Amino acid sequence: xxxxxxxxxxxxxxxxxxxxxxxxxxxxxxxxxxxxxxxxxxxxxxxxxxxxxxxxxxxxxxxxxxxxxxxxxxxxxxxxxxxxxxxxxxxxxxxxxxxxxxxxxxxxxxxxxxxxxxxxxxxxxxxxxxxxxxxxxxxxxxxxxxxxxxxxxxxxxxxxxxxxxxxxxxxxxxxxxxxxxxxxxxxxxxxxxx
Amino acid sequence: xxxxxxxxxxxxxxxxxxxxxxxxxxxxxxxxxxxxxxxxxxxxxxxxxxxxxxxxxxxxxxxxxxxxxxxxxxxxxxxxxxxxxxxxxxxxxxxxxxxxxxxxxxxxxxxxxxxxxxxxxxxxxxxxxxxxxxxxxxxxxxxxxxxxxxxxxxxxxxxxxxxxxxxxxxxx
Numbered sequence: 001x002x003x004x005x006x007x008x009x010x011x012x013x014x015x016x017x018x019x020x021x022x023x024x025x026x027x028x029x030x031x032x033x034x035x036x037x038x039x040x041x042x043x044x045x046x047x048x049x050x051x052x053x054x055x056x057x058x059x060x061x062x063x064x065x066x067x068x069x070x071x072x073x074x075x076x077x078x079x080x081x082x083x084x085x086x087x088x089x090x091x092x093x094x095x096x097x098x099x100x101x102x103x104x105x106x107x108x109x110x111x112x113x114x115x116x117x118x119x120x121x122x123x124x125x126x127x128x129x130x131x132x133x134x135x136x137x138x139x140x141x142x143x144x145x146x147x148x149x150x151x152x153x154x155x156x157x158x159x160x161x162x163x164x165x166x167x168x169x170x171x172x173x174x175x176x177x178x179x180x181x182x183x184x185x186x187x188x189x190x191x192x193x194x
Numbered sequence: 195x196x197x198x199x200x201x202x203x204x205x206x207x208x209x210x211x212x213x214x215x216x217x218x219x220x221x222x223x224x225x226x227x228x229x230x231x232x233x234x235x236x237x238x239x240x241x242x243x244x245x246x247x248x249x250x251x252x253x254x255x256x257x258x259x260x261x262x263x264x265x266x267x268x269x270x271x272x273x274x275x276x277x278x279x280x281x282x283x284x285x286x287x288x289x290x291x292x293x294x295x296x297x298x299x300x301x302x303x304x305x306x307x308x309x310x311x312x313x314x315x316x317x318x319x320x321x322x323x324x325x326x327x328x329x330x331x332x333x334x335x336x337x338x339x340x341x342x343x344x345x346x347x348x349x350x351x352x353x354x355x356x357x358x359x360x361x362x363x364x365x366x
Contacts (some may be wrong), residue, residue, distance in 0.1 A: 002338050007325055008249050015252030022257040031251045039247035040240075047236050051229035058228025060210045063217040096206070103202050114235055114334045121335040129339040130332065135346070138331055142287075142324045142347035143354065149319030155298055156315055161306035167315045170361045175320035177357040182350030189342035 050111040057093065057115060066092040080140075080183070081133040083123065090119030094137055102147050113141060132190050136183070143182040144175050235334060242333030246326055250288050259284045275359075278310050282317060287324040287351050294318070312366060316358040321351050 019025050060066050070077070070088035073095055077085045084090040093116035100109035117134050124131050130138075149171050157164040214221045253259075263280045270280060278300065286293045297314045304310040324347040332340055 003340055003344055004325075004329060004332070007344070008245065008329075011249035011253040011325075014258045015249065015256040017256075018258040018261060019252070019256035022260075024255075024257065027255045028252065031248060031255060035251040036244060036248060039243050042247075043236060043240050043243055047233060050236050051232035054232030054235070055225035055227075055229035056207065056210050058224045058231075059214040059219055059221050062219040062224050063210070063214040065210060065213045065217075099202070105203065108203070110330070111232070113331060114239065117331050117335050117337075118235070121337070127335075128337060130337045130341050130343060134331075134337065135341055135343045138327060138343050139346045139350065142322050142327055142343075143350040144320055144322040146319060149315075151294065152297070152315045152319045155294065155301060156306045156311075159298070159301035159306040159311070161301075161311075164306070166366075167312055167319070170312070170358070170365045171316045171319040173361050173365075174316050174354055174357040178320055178350045178354035181353035182346055185346035185349050186342070189346060194342045 046107055046110065049107040050114070053096075053108060053111040054115060057096075057112075060092065061089055069095065080136055083131055083133045084120055087119065087123055090116055090123070090133075093119055094133075097137070098140065098145065101141060101145050104146050104148050104150055109141070113137065132186075135190070136186050139182040139186045140179060143179040145179055146175065147172060239330050239334045242329050246329040250292075250325065254285060254289055254292050276310060276313070278304065279313060279317070279355075282314055283355055286317065286321050287348065289326070290323050309362060309366070313358050313362045316362055317355060320354045320358060324348060324351065 016028060019027050057066075067088045070091040073091065074085060077091050077094075081091065081094060084094070093112050097109050097112035097116050100106075100112055116137055120131055120134050120137075121127065124134075149168070152167065152171075153164045156167065211221060214224070259281055262284055267277060267280065269275075270277060282293060282296045282300065285296050297318045300314040301311045306312075306315075324344060328340055328343055328347070332338075332343075
């Protein structure tokens with residue numbers, strides 16, 4: 001069984017088990033009929049963003065902008081995304097995805113990230129198995145590379161912080177440490193051939 | 195405060211459009227073609243989003259985290275980890291919205307300028323949802339074997355937690 005399948009199954013069975021044990025089995029219905037609708041709202045919000053970025057990226061590809069940009073970042077991409085360092089379309093989506101993440105543009109980042117893995121999949125010889133570049137992109141995204149944590153600054157302001165933005169520098173340091181850790185782990189597992 | 199994120203998208207759009215026009219690209223039809231692909235992609239990821247959303251919400255609402263907290267709290271005590279932050283540590287990789295709720299509660303109960311409040315805010319900002327990201331990205335392209343992605347994501351999550359605790363202590 002693959003990992004995602006195991007995790008998915010585990011979360012559901014544990015969820016049902018504990019909702020019974022904690023005497024709140026009604027949450028199963030609540031999740032099914034209320035929360036799942038929220039997930040559809042999330043997807044609907046994503047439709048326009050996804051269509052927009054895919055459309056814009058198509059223009060960038062046709063104009064040759066993508067090729068030029070990918071040459072620019074070649075030194076970095078050779079290290080982090082070796083398999084796709086000669087695939088401008090994939091690289092460009094990666095760069096824009098990471099940029100969108102840095103600036104906290106969540107939906108755009110998701111759309112561009114999906115575009116990036118789609119391009120990577122075209123070069124993948126085993127379509128069922130993730131490539132090193134896919135793993136690297138996901139791991140960098142998972143470790144968060146956001147420079148402006150606006151949402152958090154806002155809830156700190158709401159909670160009466162004297163200087164709501166004073167967590168910015170520690171957040172950037174922390175997220176840099178976690179991203180570097182993620183990259184090193186990815187490289188280590190990659191070398192071990194996992 | 196000037197918000198840089200407000201400028202980044204307009205600049206990207208203007209550059210891509212202008213460059214396209216200069217190079218003689220049929221910008222309108224190409225945009226439509228790309229947008230069509232985008233909409234197809236959305237329908238591809240929809241089942242994955244529904245599946246993972248159901249599992250995560252069920253787990254987080256069932257009170258299962260309290261059980262996990264019970265298991266890991268002896269270890270947490272041993273390394274002097276603040277017990278107030280355990281719930282956030284568990285929820286953060288699962289659900290962004292859920293984690294926001296936890297941080298809000300912590301800020302209200304301990305104060306936004308307390309050590310706990312600041313640590314929670316930094317942890318919130320330096321991590322992302324792990325399982326959701328993996329399910330959506332890999333779902334979109336039909337990859338079944340995620341290899342070491344989740345493992346490495348969890349390790350970087352642990353690194354973020356440790357770094358947040360230490361850096362908040364030194365910085366403030």
